Amino acid sequence: MLGEGPVSLLGSARAPGPLHAVGAGLPGEFRRRDRQKLRIAHFTSLTGSAGIWGPPSVNSAILAAGEINKRGGILGREIELVIHDAGRPPDELTRAAEDLVACDDADVVVGCHMSAARVSLRRTFKGHLPYVYTPIYEGGERTPGVLAIGETPPRQARPAIAWLAEHKRARRWYLIGSDYVWPWLSHRAVKRYIADTGGCIVGEDFVSVGEHDHSRYLDRIRTIQPDVVFISLIGLDGIVFNRAFGECGLSARILRLANCVDETVLLGIGADNTANLFAASGYFASVPTAQGEAFRAAYHSAFGDFAPVPGSTTQSNYEGLYFLEAVARRAGVLDLRSLSAAAEGSVYSAGRGALGMRRQRVEMPIYFAEADGFDFRLVEKF
Template identity: 35%
Template sequence: MRRVQIGLLIQQTGPAGIWSPSAEACARLAVSEINRHSGILKQHVELVVQDAGTSATDAHAATRRALRHGAHGIVGMLPSYARRAVADAAMNAVPFIYTPQYEGTAAEAQTITTGETAAELLAPGLHWLSEHRKAQSYFLCGSDYVWPRASLSIARAMIPRFGGKVVGEAFTPVGTDTYDGLIERIKRARPDVVLPYFLGTDGISFNRSFHEAGLCPRVLRFTSAIDETIVYGLPPEATENLFVSSGYFASVRSHNNGAFLERYHTAYGETPPPVNSFGQSCYEGIYSLASLVEQAEAFDARRVHRLAGRTEQQRTARGLKSKAVVGGRQPIFLARLDGYDFKVMTV
């Protein structure tokens, strides 16, 4: 059987490196399943994992390495600041699937996004907090790059629609590990809700500081930037009054998610990297690329892009086989943290 390669670009170091084990595990699971069903275009699939580093320059170089090694397509789960560099390096030579949640704008015509947008993730939570917790004042904070800034800009525009106001906003450099000054600003502003949008392990550092300052019992937090992996880096008391929106939680009760988790644990045992939305997006990204290529009948970027938005996925952990890769949207879940458990709520 002939072979094709898919390049998986993930950051294995830096704040976003916390997601690399689950991202690789989910991607490899998807590839093994596809190979059991005759591969892509009846060709065996090999996954080539490339470390995208911690900068846009690193991501560009990783993409070029993947192409030199013969990658027929690229699946990327990396921060938004590196997305354009990957698209530029791919140069429409191969399809590029960008999988994580993102701010909702991707100017690069050669990028196919499959993740949830900031507007989709923010609206249900802001509405629920207004209706059920009577939240009126919000403090916005996050890592200083495009995804947190653009997402919180969208939040700033949404909040007045739900009867609230923004009482403070602050951004810190990626890699910050001391948040004393930011915590003091939050205390002075006395918000009902903090929206923390920090990258990877920066989210662990911020939320630990938030807990150590004694704010968890008094101030609500709502974000889509926290997942199972980050929560496991916190003491359970630090998750009090923490609400998270996402397109996927491992705790979602459904036949399809149960089957996905069974396959995942069968492949990796009882203590694999925790399944989370960022890692699981790579599973769906691999399937999305496979489905688009099958429809295009070639690993041709331009033909694939003409199909994007109307090609059905073959399989997702959520089981929505009839939804389009780009044009149709997945449901958004809102969860309340109970220790380390994400309790999915009805919204």
């Protein structure tokens, strides 16, 4: 049902249990809403290459909404989530956003999806709705009303590259990424960081989103023999590539630094294919922090021990609602201009601990980890 259109999470919303999902296919269903509640349009990828993160993303948002509502909601208004699939084709996604604005069907937008979708959505929401964007991205978001809280290359990729250069003598790098804005701009920054360490780029390729035949790229890697393969393939595409990389024997002698691999992706890759795979992130489920452990305990209490593990990408949905709560409290109102002004210097606490926004980005510790079967082993904290 989730993949067929927007979904409203109605009910008391005071804890994850009472929330229930109902289809939103009936005309006008969402126009008849309770204006006393805070309607949040939650755009997250439920289909497409990034759809692997859909279920734990929705779970994480539901959990945060339930916890916040138990404390009285945001500025006294109970949160009501409406889930929209951001993995739809661009024209469908744009129409959904235009309809949402035209019908005044949301007070705030929260998004966890590809940057290509963000670029499309921000054009529609600009000047109309505040828009909290939660996952890792390429940085540099300055659109008025868009508040991006995820990891960016200077804090995430730069220290990881420097660590591999120092500790693994990594000099020759091959870059591969999905063919859209996040890998394009991330690689531009990564090339500078590699040059700063005295390294060089021996190859680079961009792969169409949804393309799963990587044989020619693996042949190229086998020929040029880089020290490290830097990977910016999104979601399922990254799973397929990394699995093939391990299965053809390259992982035994070539390092990998993955730009967006979390526990969800690691499970898909398989324990036999994760040798010499490194990742840097603001959150790993295996990092033993008090806030992280509290989040995981609450998550599994709400959704069961066998619920999909929330990694960095999916946990960011939880962060997004707590960030919104903190900024709204600071602003005292929920209009776009006031929230944007209050975001700078704001501090909030969620699964990653106490974090603050400075210069339009959230400052957070970055953890550098090596894959160890189906889990990550912490190597360094930056």
